[in-house]
Amino acid sequence: MFEVLRILYRELHYRRLKNNPQIAGDPEKLKKQLKNSGDIKRGIAFQSVAFLFFGLMMAGAIMAAEDETKAAITFATYALLPFVLALYTTTVNASYATSMGIFEPLKPLPLKTGSKYLSMLLAVDNLPAVIALLPPVGVMIARYGIAGFLGLLWILTGAFLGHVLGLVVFTFFGSSSVGGRFSKLRALARILGVLLFISMFYAINYLQQYVNEHYEDLLPFFSKYSLAYPFSVASITDPLHSLLLLSGYLVILVPAYMVILGRLWRRLEEGETVSRARVTRYRAEARSPVLALALKDLKIVFRKSALIVGLIFPLFMVLPSAINILTTGHVSEWAVTSVLLMIAWMASVGIDTVLKIDGKEFEFLRTLPITLGQFIRAKLIVMNAVPVTAGVGFVLAVSYVRLGYLTFLPAALILPVLTSSVALAFFYHGEKELSVPETNFGHVLVLMIVNGMALGAVAALWYFAGYLPALALAAAGVGIIQYVLSR
Numbered sequence: 001m002f003e004v005l006r007i008l009y010r011e012l013h014y015r016r017l018k019n020n021p022q023i024a025g026d027p028e029k030l031k032k033q034l035k036n037s038g039d040i041k042r043g044i045a046f047q048s049v050a051f052l053f054f055g056l057m058m059a060g061a062i063m064a065a066e067d068e069t070k071a072a073i074t075f076a077t078y079a080l081l082p083f084v085l086a087l088y089t090t091t092v093n094a095s096y097a098t099s100m101g102i103f104e105p106l107k108p109l110p111l112k113t114g115s116k117y118l119s120m121l122l123a124v125d126n127l128p129a130v131i132a133l134l135p136p137v138g139v140m141i142a143r144y145g146i147a148g149f150l151g152l153l154w155i156l157t158g159a160f161l162g163h164v165l166g167l168v169v170f171t172f173f174g175s176s177s178v179g180g181r182f183s184k185l186r187a188l189a190r191i192l193g194v195l196l197f198i199s200m201f202y203a204i205n206y207l208q209q210y211v212n213e214h215y216e217d218l219l220p221f222f223s224k225y226s227l228a229y230p231f232s233v234a235s236i237t238d239p240l241h242s243l244l245l246l247s248g249y250l251v252i253l254v255p256a257y258m259v260i261l262g263r264l265w266r267r268l269e270e271g272e273t274v275s276r277a278r279v280t281r282y283r284a285e286a287r288s289p290v291l292a293l294a295l296k297d298l299k300i301v302f303r304k305s306a307l308i309v310g311l312i313f314p315l316f317m318v319l320p321s322a323i324n325i326l327t328t329g330h331v332s333e334w335a336v337t338s339v340l341l342m343i344a345w346m347a348s349v350g351i352d353t354v355l356k357i358d359g360k361e362f363e364f365l366r367t368l369p370i371t372l373g374q375f376i377r378a379k380l381i382v383m384n385a386v387p388v389t390a391g392v393g394f395v396l397a398v399s400y401v402r403l404g405y406l407t408f409l410p411a412a413l414i415l416p417v418l419t420s421s422v423a424l425a426f427f428y429h430g431e432k433e434l435s436v437p438e439t440n441f442g443h444v445l446v447l448m449i450v451n452g453m454a455l456g457a458v459a460a461l462w463y464f465a466g467y468l469p470a471l472a473l474a475a476a477g478v479g480i481i482q483y484v485l486s487r
Contacts, residue, residue: 005120010038011102012121016438037438044127050445051132059135068144068237075151076233078136082159083229085129090122090166092310092353097121099359103268115265119257123163130159140236150236150243157249158229164257171264289370293378297357298385310353311386318342322394331401336408337462340391341455344415347387348423348451352439354379355427366434373486375434376424380417383424387416407467414474415458419451421481426450428485 017033037043058078065071097103103118133155141148227245235242287295301307318339325335358365365375391412399405426447427437454477462470 001120004117005124006040008102008117008121009040009043009124010034012097012100013038013438015100015102016436033438040124044124047125047128047445048131051128052135055132055135058133059139062136062139063143068147071140071144072147072234072237075136075140075236076230078133079151079155079158079230079233082126082129082133082155083162086123086126086159086162087166087169088162088310089125090163091169092307092356093122093125094118094166094170095304095307096356096359098268099356099361107268115261115268118264118268119163119167119261122166126159126163130155144236146239147236150239150246151233153246154230154233154236154242157246157253158233160253160257161229161249164253164260167257167260167264171260171267289374290377290381293370293375294381297354297378297382300357301382307353307357310356311350315343315346315386315390318346318390326397331398331405333405334463336395336398336405337411337459339394340408340411340415341459343387343391343394343412344419345448345451345455347383347416348419348447349444350383350386351379351420351423351427351447352444354383355436355439357382358436362436370434372428372431372434376428376485380420380424383420384416387420388413391416411467411471411474414471414478415455418454418458418474418478418481421478421485422451422454423447425481425485 014034017030017037061074061078062071065074097118106117133152137148137152137155139148140151227248229249232242232245232249235245301311321342322339325331325339392409395405395408395412427439427443428435431437458470458474458477461473
């Protein structure tokens with residue numbers, strides 16, 4: 001089984017490298033890159049080391065907790081990490097992995113649940129998030145014994161929960177039939193479904209914050225009646241109750257996982273369904289290559305809920321802060337600034353999804369008269385569709401409280417473009433032909449650090465010199481990066 005997984009992992013990365021003509025045209029370079037990125041053990045190790053840095057920071061917070069109750073609540077908050085990343089990576093990567101056609105050789109084989117290999121392949125990308133929680137688990141074990149071991153079981157269960165939910169989203173909403181009388185209405189319903197699904201998670205997150213602030217008063221009730229993850233993680237202070245909750249989760253998740261694997265494999269065997277209910281009149285339109293490519297990507301995203309999740313999910317990390325500002329009634333300038341900066345920072349995460357939109361059809365794009373600069377600018381538009389809309393919407397909302405905040409509209413546009421430009425420059429540095437660079441957790445993590453430094457410079461200038469100099473700096477950064485990318 002591991003040998004099949006190793007081959008699939010290597011094949012997926014091989015096909016991604018073949019989409020980079022600079023690497024594909026150099027056999028020695030291809031062999032070297034494949035040795036580094038196609039090795040499943042090396043890939044997990046590299047990403048895990050990067051995540052362990054954050055794990056050590058979380059372990060420090062656990063050590064600073066005054067008692068076991070506070071430590072359990074803090075640990076339960078951190079337990080969101082493997083759940084969120086498992087949900088996100090499973091949903092996004094499932095669409096990309098299947099579109100690359102690496103599972104085609106498995107379809108003729110007498111396999112009833114060949115999708116277990118897809119599940120295992122996707123689960124590999126979830127391991128670093130679990131490993132990141134090992135330092136906090138180690139502290140819990142050292143200080144509280146059995147509570148730490150239970151915490152480890154809950155971390156694994158949380159990652160499994162996110163993985164199963166990701167498979168559910170991909171299986172039922174991953175792609176859509178094309179055409180039909182109500183095709184646009186169905187696509188809109190799927191988008192609303194994804195938004196509601198993620199909103200439910202953040203409703204739980206708000207409750208988590210409230211509980212954290214009043215944990216001493218609510219913990220007995222919380223431990224006795226709470227069923228929702230990650231609240232249930234705090235039950236590690238009561239080992240027997242925690243084991244019962246954990247068993248309940250597994251009794252539901254394991255059968256659900258087996259059922260979804262069977263349904264997913266049947267869907268993979270059948271392929272995508274294309275329907276046509278009526279004949280429509282086609283009208284050719286002349287558009288610039290950049291706009292045509294961007295519209296093509298947006299149409300694909302609109303039809304595949306898995307890609308929608310990839311584009312909008314990072315911004316939901318900013319949602320609690322934005323809602324908190326809007327509900328307080330007192331909106332300070334720096335609070336608005338901080339939300340705009342967070343939106344811009346999270347916008348760059350969308351590059352992982354944007355680069356996976358084309359899938360195996362990328363080879364067709366290479367046959368068209370498209371330049372690398374046009375391709376990159378089109379991706380820039382797609383990357384900023386959601387964050388710019390979110391930023392502008394937020395500025396308009398706070399302007400209802402204070403009209404002067406309308407002056408922040410340029411920042412809502414330029415800041416996400418800045419981080420997205422940095423992301424594209426980061427991955428396409430040195431590229432001269434149309435290609436899809438290799439991306440993984442380690443790359444995205446380094447990218448977020450780089451963008452954090454760029455936004456930190458803008459924020460510092462904003463704080464000390466004012467809004468206009470900071471906006472000028474961000475605009476200058478966009479101009480310079482775009483100039484470099486266009487050459």
